Amino acid sequence: MDKLITAKSEPLWNTNNKVVSIVYGLITLLFALPLFGLNSFYLHLFIMIFMHAVMAQSWNVIAGFSGQISLGHGAFFGIGAYATSFFYMQYGVTPWISIFIGIFISGVFAVLIGIPMLRLSGHYFAIATLLIGISFQVVFQRWDLVGAASGLWVTMTPEDSWIALQFHSSKLPYYYIFLIFFLISFFSVWVLSRSKLGYRLRAIRDDPQAALSLGINVSNYKIIAYVISAMIMAPMGSLFAQYILIIDPDRVFNIEISIIVLLITVLGGIGNVWGPIIGASILIPISEYSRIYLGGTGGAVDLILYGLILMIICVFRPNGLISFIPKDILERKKQR
Amino acid sequence: MKILSVENLSRSFGGIKANDNVSFSVEQGSILGIIGPNGAGKSTLFDLITGYTKAESGKVQFFDKNIFGLSPDKISNLGVGRTFQKLKPFADQTLLENVMIGAFVKEKNVKKARDNALEIINFVDLIEKRHHFAKELSTGQRKRLEMARAMAIEPKLLLMDEVTGGVDQKTIPGLVELIKKMKKTGVTIITIEHNINIIMEISDNVLALDQGKSIAFGPPREIQKNKQVIDSYLGTFDAA
Amino acid sequence: MTSEIILQAIVTGLMMGLIYALIAAGLSLIFGLMEIVNFAHGEHLMLSMFSSFWLWSLFGLDPLFSIPITILLLAFCGVITHYFLIRYILKAKMLIQICATFGLSIFIRSIAQLLWTPDFRNVDKPLLEGRIELGSVFIGQPQLYASLVCLVAFVGLYLFVTKTETGLALQATAQDRHAAEVLGIPSNKMFAIGWAIGLGCVGVAGGMMANYFFIFTDVGINFALFAFVAVALGGFGSIIGCLYAGIIIGLVESLGGLLIDPSFKLLYVFVIYLLVVIYKPQGLFGRY
Numbered sequence: 129m130d131k132l133i134t135a136k137s138e139p140l141w142n143t144n145n146k147v148v149s150i151v152y153g154l155i156t157l158l159f160a161l162p163l164f165g166l167n168s169f170y171l172h173l174f175i176m177i178f179m180h181a182v183m184a185q186s187w188n189v190i191a192g193f194s195g196q197i198s199l200g201h202g203a204f205f206g207i208g209a210y211a212t213s214f215f216y217m218q219y220g221v222t223p224w225i226s227i228f229i230g231i232f233i234s235g236v237f238a239v240l241i242g243i244p245m246l247r248l249s250g251h252y253f254a255i256a257t258l259l260i261g262i263s264f265q266v267v268f269q270r271w272d273l274v275g276a277a278s279g280l281w282v283t284m285t286p287e288d289s290w291i292a293l294q295f296h297s298s299k300l301p302y303y304y305i306f307l308i309f310f311l312i313s314f315f316s317v318w319v320l321s322r323s324k325l326g327y328r329l330r331a332i333r334d335d336p337q338a339a340l341s342l343g344i345n346v347s348n349y350k351i352i353a354y355v356i357s358a359m360i361m362a363p364m365g366s367l368f369a370q371y372i373l374i375i376d377p378d379r380v381f382n383i384e385i386s387i388i389v390l391l392i393t394v395l396g397g398i399g400n401v402w403g404p405i406i407g408a409s410i411l412i413p414i415s416e417y418s419r420i421y422l423g424g425t426g427g428a429v430d431l432i433l434y435g436l437i438l439m440i441i442c443v444f445r446p447n448g449l450i451s452f453i454p455k456d457i458l459e460r461k462k463q464r
Numbered sequence: 465m466k467i468l469s470v471e472n473l474s475r476s477f478g479g480i481k482a483n484d485n486v487s488f489s490v491e492q493g494s495i496l497g498i499i500g501p502n503g504a505g506k507s508t509l510f511d512l513i514t515g516y517t518k519a520e521s522g523k524v525q526f527f528d529k530n531i532f533g534l535s536p537d538k539i540s541n542l543g544v545g546r547t548f549q550k551l552k553p554f555a556d557q558t559l560l561e562n563v564m565i566g567a568f569v570k571e572k573n574v575k576k577a578r579d580n581a582l583e584i585i586n587f588v589d590l591i592e593k594r595h596h597f598a599k600e601l602s603t604g605q606r607k608r609l610e611m612a613r614a615m616a617i618e619p620k621l622l623l624m625d626e627v628t629g630g631v632d633q634k635t636i637p638g639l640v641e642l643i644k645k646m647k648k649t650g651v652t653i654i655t656i657e658h659n660i661n662i663i664m665e666i667s668d669n670v671l672a673l674d675q676g677k678s679i680a681f682g683p684p685r686e687i688q689k690n691k692q693v694i695d696s697y698l699g700t701f702d703a704a
Numbered sequence: 705m706t707s708e709i710i711l712q713a714i715v716t717g718l719m720m721g722l723i724y725a726l727i728a729a730g731l732s733l734i735f736g737l738m739e740i741v742n743f744a745h746g747e748h749l750m751l752s753m754f755s756s757f758w759l760w761s762l763f764g765l766d767p768l769f770s771i772p773i774t775i776l777l778l779a780f781c782g783v784i785t786h787y788f789l790i791r792y793i794l795k796a797k798m799l800i801q802i803c804a805t806f807g808l809s810i811f812i813r814s815i816a817q818l819l820w821t822p823d824f825r826n827v828d829k830p831l832l833e834g835r836i837e838l839g840s841v842f843i844g845q846p847q848l849y850a851s852l853v854c855l856v857a858f859v860g861l862y863l864f865v866t867k868t869e870t871g872l873a874l875q876a877t878a879q880d881r882h883a884a885e886v887l888g889i890p891s892n893k894m895f896a897i898g899w900a901i902g903l904g905c906v907g908v909a910g911g912m913m914a915n916y917f918f919i920f921t922d923v924g925i926n927f928a929l930f931a932f933v934a935v936a937l938g939g940f941g942s943i944i945g946c947l948y949a950g951i952i953i954g955l956v957e958s959l960g961g962l963l964i965d966p967s968f969k970l971l972y973v974f975v976i977y978l979l980v981v982i983y984k985p986q987g988l989f990g991r992y
Contacts, residue, residue, distance in 0.1 A: 135585075136579050136582055195799070197799055197802055199806070248982070251741050252936060252981050255741075255929075255936060258929065260974075263974055270968075323574065324568045330554065330557060335555075338548065338552035338613075340540065341536060341548075342565055343540040429814075432810075434807070434814075435808065436811055437807075438811075441803075446796055
């Protein structure tokens, strides 16, 4: 009986307090970093890391938690990007509002796509999502209302504007905006992973049949995961559109987006909230530097690296780089 | 009071009648043992009751509710738990997490669900293994895991498929004791068993299946004397 | 719109369909054998077209004559793929298997882009040229021969798998690799053979298409997508199913393009895919 009492007195989560302080320290550091005078390249690098970490986190929710492999997740990035640019150009809606329009549209599409497609599983779902991703690109390439293949060129405000979410003189505001979205997304997914929903999604990933016997409506939960995932992805598209101010189907619906989110997550550690962050912090610098030093030929070099890294990870470290960190560093020692 | 009554349940796969007009009922708080040779349709019967396989015809009544044709998750939410013949643990998760997922049926709060899960893990005597991954457990322990997980949904009726199958002789008595202990909590149990001695020991009633048909139903003593059962099944054993 | 135009579209679709069928058969063979979808299938097709192209451009070898070399190269490529990548991920989770072959596809395509740039190329004045007129229907000779060769290869593959000893050993491994090992069929060798044959099929298709198709590094993407769809339609692992499915896709593509809008070809095929996998998830024709 006392063993039961001991077990119940254990904290719910065995997070190591040192890790918690390190995380707080890192967050503080990220907020303080620009004060030390980061040049524009480093600001850009950090912005890209934040953005990709969130995008990968979005993929992690559907693939890592619920086990459904989406190969066309770029679609939701594109929807987000087009939502802000289109509503700003057409109706002058501030991106601060249209970000949420983008999130909403992405969510609706995720439901519409999810209802028929999440009845599929395994390879069928993966192939269907691959087709979805490319279909979006094809449709937007020919959709005149949104500029077809030439895309949307957002009218530049003459000066920096918080309302239009455009900053020309410095990347600093973008840095903080992306940082805050990064922290919000990370925190939300972290909460999700520890909630009833998170547990139930992992149950579906590991064994959908057994999940059914525990009162879990597998198809509904998959759709919920897909919607959440889409809604995390969309704002990154929106912010990216504000960051570069020119979007076209080949850029925001590119299959490369779907590839990189997968790569980052698998590299860092799939199904783990830290995975996408670790993956993005390693891969994005490699990608940006290789573009500077080796690039120039159409950006193929970083793709070669992506492919190579992806294969190496799959063969040697299928649980990602996070599996190099011993469990007892992340967690207090458990009575085993 | 009858907790479950099954009437004329039928299902065939490509011409083979896996279940052919099977009828029986279970009294609340009792244990029903199901016996039958391999391929008699025992597991199919479980799949039909719990909605994993759609029955072609028949009636399944749980208390006074018709559960025929409901999806498996709805049926489990109503309070019908089950385990699987081919074990289906969530391999990459700990024992505690496995059982917690079951506990979430009745308890939304994570902390409380955890505590409920711990109670049940303690009940199946695996409290020391709670942080072990399911894939690290032995077969016997994984059987207990599945029983605990099914108990965690606080079922009124629990269907267990071959609890003692595939484990070594030493492990069996413990599992049998556990089934008896589970009965004492008030849960009604239907169990598929190959080991006839166990069936005789624990069941209040026995249903014998052969080639999809129910060939006998009644208290163990009667079943043991039933000519048809002896011919088709017990004959191969030394009827103890 | 006249019936001639529709007839023309049907013929074109049929010819394309036979090519899709062979590409899909290679994919399906590999899947049936080890439950792995080769997401780099399109890139392998691209490699076979480039092999044809370089043999022509460097050595003046006409695509028609370089076909055996291309097939061998691709078969070799299949063995390498199995040896260096696939055999390590046989027991991995499906997710990891998908990511690994997906990684391979990115790797091959971007290496090709680096080496050969994304430019479009084509074989000038191949031996197979011109077109024949059958009534009102024009049939391009290279297209016609490509589809006929693919059909012959397809029949050959089918006979090989169902009639020869090696083929039966492949089937045994596909059904139960452990049981097959007990019977003395080494599954690793069978897997390597499966990859060699699967990509050999791609070699035939790519080599013949080099006669008339533009050759560029992204050329395989659409073919691979159609092959995935064909494999799902035909029933994962079924070879004969690929034939019907390939033809259906070819027809849907060309008739949809004619009757609605050619720029959305992919979408029509996608719709067919969704309808089939949702309402008939075993595929239209079952396995083997």
